[in-house]
Amino acid sequence: MHLLPCVKKYDEKQSHSKQIDREIKQWIKSYNDAIKLLLLGTGESGKTTIIKQMKILHIQGFTPSERLEKIRHIRNNIHEAIYEIVRNMSPLSVALQNPKNVQSQQFILQLGEEYPEEYNEAYFDHVRALWRDRGVRECFRRANEYQLIDSAEYFLDRIDLVAKTDYMPTDADILRCRQKTTGIQKIEFKVKVPKSMHGGVQEFWMFDVGGQRGERKKWIQVFEGIHAIWFLVACSDFEQTLREDNSQNRLKESLDLFEDVWQSRFLLEAGVIVFLNKQDLLESKISQGKSIAPYFPQYSTFNDSGDEYTRTKLFIRKLFVDLTKNRVKRNVRECQAERFVVSEAVRARECYFHFTTATDTDNVRTVFRDVHQMILTHMLTSIGVY
Ligand SMILES: Nc1nc2c(ncn2[C@@H]2O[C@H](COP(=O)(O)OP(=O)(O)OP(=O)(O)O)[C@@H](O)[C@H]2O)c(=O)[nH]1
Numbered sequence: 372m373h374l375l376p377c378v379k380k381y382d383e384k385q386s387h388s389k390q391i392d393r394e395i396k397q398w399i400k401s402y403n404d405a406i407k408l409l410l411l412g413t414g415e416s417g418k419t420t421i422i423k424q425m426k427i428l429h430i431q432g433f434t435p436s437e438r439l440e441k442i443r444h445i446r447n448n449i450h451e452a453i454y455e456i457v458r459n460m461s462p463l464s465v466a467l468q469n470p471k472n473v474q475s476q477q478f479i480l481q482l483g484e485e486y487p488e489e490y491n492e493a494y495f496d497h498v499r500a501l502w503r504d505r506g507v508r509e510c511f512r513r514a515n516e517y518q519l520i521d522s523a524e525y526f527l528d529r530i531d532l533v534a535k536t537d538y539m540p541t542d543a544d545i546l547r548c549r550q551k552t553t554g555i556q557k558i559e560f561k562v563k564v565p566k567s568m569h570g571g572v573q574e575f576w577m578f579d580v581g582g583q584r585g586e587r588k589k590w591i592q593v594f595e596g597i598h599a600i601w602f603l604v605a606c607s608d609f610e611q612t613l614r615e616d617n618s619q620n621r622l623k624e625s626l627d628l629f630e631d632v633w634q635s636r637f638l639l640e641a642g643v644i645v646f647l648n649k650q651d652l653l654e655s656k657i658s659q660g661k662s663i664a665p666y667f668p669q670y671s672t673f674n675d676s677g678d679e680y681t682r683t684k685l686f687i688r689k690l691f692v693d694l695t696k697n698r699v700k701r702n703v704r705e706c707q708a709e710r711f712v713v714s715e716a717v718r719a720r721e722c723y724f725h726f727t728t729a730t731d732t733d734n735v736r737t738v739f740r741d742v743h744q745m746i747l748t749h750m751l752t753s754i755g756v757y
């Protein structure tokens with residue numbers, strides 16, 4: 372009489388332990404699966420720069436042939452920069468300081484926005500002369516009134532190096548080189564898991580997309596199975612307009628886009644980490660006396676201590692934090708069940724923020740370590756190890 376219940380209990384125990392074994396296998400499997408990260412953000416926010424940093428930090432950097440390939444792009448960046456500055460002198464009523472440079476100005480204007488077939492010494496002499504001209508510098512200082520790549524100053528200051536026939540781009544040069552992304556790119560890499568976090572190796576897949584408006588319709592193709600979104604914000608863009616729509620402020624576009632991403636029902640399962648990027652450029656603009664107040668009047672009532680740069684970066688962070696607290700905008704066509712899922716999931720979500728300079732490898736290394744640790748803790752907590 373006593374035996375039967377015991378046997379039953381034993382069976383129950385056995386099947387329960389088999390079930391646990393199965394669950395553990397499943398946990399280990401999902402733990403070993405690649406973590407899929409998706410980089411999102413507006414155009415020029417720094418997504419591809421983060422991909423390049425992952426290559427430097429986790430995939431043995433750039434090969435000599437990849438470096439050689441970048442020479443042409445870097446020289447094209449120089450041409451795009453000097454052409455845009457010189458072309459905008461007349462609309463902004465800025466004159467050359469040295470009339471002798473008119474010849475160089477005409478030379479660049481005649482070439483137009485098409486990249487020259489050959490970058491020879493005569494070409495670089497014209498660019499050098501122009502970049503020394505105080506009128507050209509004045510027009511460069513007003514670059515927020517037209518479209519200029521962020522690395523203009525970096526490459527124009529290094530023109531002597533870039534002009535050399537044996538020029539070989541450094542990592543820093545490659546990180547500064549600007550090439551717009553079209554379509555979707557993916558990189559894969561493995562990272563050692565610290566012993567304190569149970570050791571082993573974690574595989575990552577990182578997806579990069581184009582951030583300009585015309586590119587965003589492609590994003591949905593990679594939403595499936597994404598563990599975390601890294602949303603890049605170009606904080607220094609507060610006084611610039613979009614390349615694709617010069618009536619829209621770049622930081623406002625980033626806020627609108629972030630709200631769409633945060634509220635997207637396709638991304639509710641993904642963790643969201645916001646990279647408040649281009650801190651170096653933000654600090655430099657603020658130190659030149661520029662202010663975010665004319666573009667975001669709420670700044671004047673933002674009460675936080677610290678210097679002007681610190682207040683500005685904290686204010687920008689608050690703009691994004693506030694969006695994570697908004698109620699979900701519901702689509703009236705969504706069915707009741709979906710609405711329930713949306714609001715339940717949103718309540719449980721957290722958004723993490725980091726101040727970054729994507730061109731600074733040490734900064735990205737530290738941020739990546741923090742983010743990796745956070746993801747691992749999250750995964751280990753979810754499987755009940757912590
Ligand atoms: N100084 C500085 N430059 C940066 C930083 N992040 C990115 N850049 C530069 O900004 C430019 C644009 O960066 P990308 O990484 O190409 O931007 P993206 O988000 O991939 O742009 P799309 O491909 O158009 O979506 C590049 O020239 C980068 O070198 C930063 O933190 N500081």
Ligand SMILES: [Mg+2]
Pocket residue numbers: 418419420550551552579580581582
């Ligand atoms: Mg890109």
